[in-house]
Amino acid sequence: MTGLVQVQLDLSNPQSHLVHVRLEISSPQAQQQVSLPGWTPGSYLIRDYVKQLEGFKAVQQGLERSVRRTDPSTWQIDCNPDAGPLVLTYAVMATELTVRTCHLDQDHGFFALAAVVLEVAGQRWSPHRLTCVVPNGWNAFVPLPREATGSWLATTFDQLIDSPIEAGPHQSHPFEVLGVPHRWVTWFSDPACAVWFADRYPTFFEDVKQVCLACCRLMGEPRPASSDYLFVLHLLDEGYGGLEHDDSTVLVYGRRNLETSSGYRKLLQLVAHEYFHQWNVRRLTPRELRPVDYNRASVIPTLWFAEGVTSYFDQLLPLTAGLSTPQDYFSDLGEDLSRYLLTPGRQVQTLRESSEEAWVKLYKADAYSASSQVSYYLKGAVVALCLDLELRRHQSSLSAVVQQLWRSHGRHGRGYGESDLLEAFEGQVTGLAGRLEQWLTDVDDPDCSGYLLDVGLALEPEMSSDPWTGMTTGLKDGRLVVQRVLRHSPAERAGLMVGDELIGLAGQRLAKPEDVPTHLRAGVAQPLLMARRSSLRELQLCSDPPQPKRYKLEPVANPTTAQQAAQEAWLQQRVG
Structure with missing residues (x-):
């Protein structure tokens, strides 16, 4: 040859x-x-x-x-x-x-x-x-x-x-999805886990097949994009992640997570995420990746669409496949919205910047990253939610836009640019391109609460019982040390930084993380004894009143008929 x-x-x-x-x-x-x-x-x-x-x-x-x-x-x-x-x-x-x-x-x-x-x-x-x-x-x-x-x-x-x-020494499990051969291979890092997994989840392969079918339905396609697909799962004690390929994916998941129903559901969401990438990312690809330059980083402003839209759908797909409940979905979506709202970096880095800076920020996070950046996976999924619900106000949907882009670009291997995305959304709803442009370039939050109200849901804050310092502490070599300091927080105003050892607060000895809130008084400057580079120092820490520690997504009381109908259509990814 x-x-x-x-x-x-x-x-x-x-x-x-x-x-x-x-x-x-x-x-x-x-x-x-x-x-x-x-x-x-x-x-x-x-x-x-x-x-x-x-x-x-x-x-x-x-x-x-x-x-x-x-x-x-x-x-x-x-x-x-x-x-x-x-x-x-x-x-x-x-x-x-x-x-x-x-x-x-x-x-x-x-x-x-x-x-x-x-x-x-x-x-x-x-x-x-x-x-x-x-x-x-x-x-x-x-x-x-x-x-x-x-x-x-x-x-x-x-x-x-x-x-x-x-x-x-593994075996593969073969199955078909709409006539297309698939194989599943699992490496159990603990061989005894193979029997445990098979006994606990006897319908696993059928569940995976249903997720794959849900992906095809969402794309409006009669067959998967690949003509022969391989799943590889590394089932470790702990871990989470995946990497997509044209005809395969490799997943890492923690066995301990599978001891709960939510852990199993999130494994199916991971399967959905990587399998959906057959279309979105692998074949419907940002222009900057056609072809790939293996030796240098490329600025890719549309990674929010590649990963954020996929992250939005990965929670919905097990639901549309009949493998989870609306309550499960509300819980998982609420967790993501809570993480987003509790990430102060969203007020510093725009979504477009997050996409463009992936090479130097997201994959190189440190103790200060939460204050200066936001994940394009996370905020991308939040924007995808808002896009979907905005489109549904006009009898369209996010899946309709993805399908259109698939037909115009993905099937033919044409890389898309940001202008192609804006044009596709504008084609569905006049003025939506301008709104999306604002979501990409501003640090202001999209109106999630307004959109969620359309489908009878509300984000409810759950307040902490402790005064807020904006720092996280933990034990290191038997010492109580600062692990994170948020920007514009009381801890930052006091002059604390990551790595400082905390010794005493308000005249009381500190030995473990739970000792800190015990002695805090909101709005009162308190002496904090700490050590940095072997030097003892006393700072004044004035904590703020309690802040939300999480948000939950809850159904509104007495939803209207329109809200109920909109929610049902949204959860089943129907229009109208």
């Missing part, structure tokens, strides 16, 4: 945590350049995967070729183009267990291939054949067409990089 790049991954020595890579270029250039991606699509952070690569060598006709490193993740190799294939060998340390990195031990292997496979200059759009050498008794699960020889064939480097690998 002309221009074929062959990639072999050797996982046969899992206790070393090293995957050994052999990459063969059938038609090398005289000055062949290769580079390792710096990030993986769907997770907007430059990760410098090259830090895990070692032992790089280049051989042609049995002779080692001269290699020059042109930047930390790029090599240039002197070749003879007429001397046959160029073979590159190296190893990658796989010790980081996330959905966007690599992990290999005696129990399993997982590989995000952006962290493993070099991009061959001039061969990005050439076929890549993948083979895996695995220990006895292991299977490799790859979302690529499999050849008769047991290898997998990707039509391009992009398709290969978009194909995560799970390997181990």
Whole structure:
């Protein structure tokens, strides 16, 4: 096959945590350049995967070729183009267990291939054949067409990089969604958990299928976007997350969460979120990601739509699938709205800025981030809720807009820009583009309460019983230390910062977090003894009156017939 790049991954020595890579270029250039991606699509952070690569060598006709490193993740190799294939060998340390990195031990292997496979200059759009050498008794699960020889064939480097690998002594569970084959593979970090999970959730695979069907209905599609789909779940003691791909997703979930009905429901919401990304993000894609630049960050002002709209729908989809109740949905939506309203950074960073700054803020959060930023997932979902309810006032819906964008852009692989989104919303409701533009560029909150009233709901604050300081404390090495200080809070006004050790308040010894509110008096300046860099200091802390500690979404008393009808149509994602 002309221009074929062959990639072999050797996982046969899992206790070393090293995957050994052999990459063969059938038609090398005289000055062949290769580079390792710096990030993986769907997770907007430059990760410098090259830090895990070692032992790089280049051989042609049995002779080692001269290699020059042109930047930390790029090599240039002197070749003879007429001397046959160029073979590159190296190893990658796989010790980081996330959905966007690599992990290999005696129990399993997982590989995000952006962290493993070099991009061959001039061969990005050439076929890549993948083979895996695995220990006895292991299977490799790859979302690529499999050849008769047991290898997998990707039509391009992009398709290969978009194909995560799970390997181990696992079995897959096959099922179909509207005639499309699906596979589910679970790695149980505790093998005993497999029986527990099967006994506790015997309808799990049927529930997953119903979520998938709900996604197709929401998109108005007779089939999934993928023609063959792979789910991979890492069921750990703790954890939460997922990463979407064209034909697969990798999920991480905490087993302890599954001991409650709400935990199971949120697993199904995670399934819905990543599965819905088949359409929104993977194929209906921001223009800045067509094509992906694997070596640099791209400013993507529409990430709020890619992730926020998906986050809004992921809570609704299990409901429309018949797997949760309206009360469950109100509880989950109320939690998100509460988190949003209790995030002071929403008054500093706009939604568009949150999208554009994902690379340097969301994925690099620190103890002060809550005061200076807001997640485009969270505020994006809040704006999506308001958009949906505004559209429903005019006999339309958010799903109708997503379907329209899918037909105009997603099906044809056309990347969209912010102007395309504004035009789509304006096409449904005159003036909505201007309102959306304001929600994207202002730090003022959308009128959630007004929209929720349309469907007979109200956000009710639950007040704390303690005076408000705007700081969070915890124990570290037996010392009571400040873990967070919110902007414009009493703690900030007093001069406290993260890492300060708290010793005494109002003449009383402090030993644990619950000691602090015991001695607080709102509106009264109280002496606070603390230590910073081994130096004792006394500050004056004047706490504010109690603030809301959370918000709950509650049905209004005596809803009107119009509110009841609107709520029913909204919850079932119908119009009218």
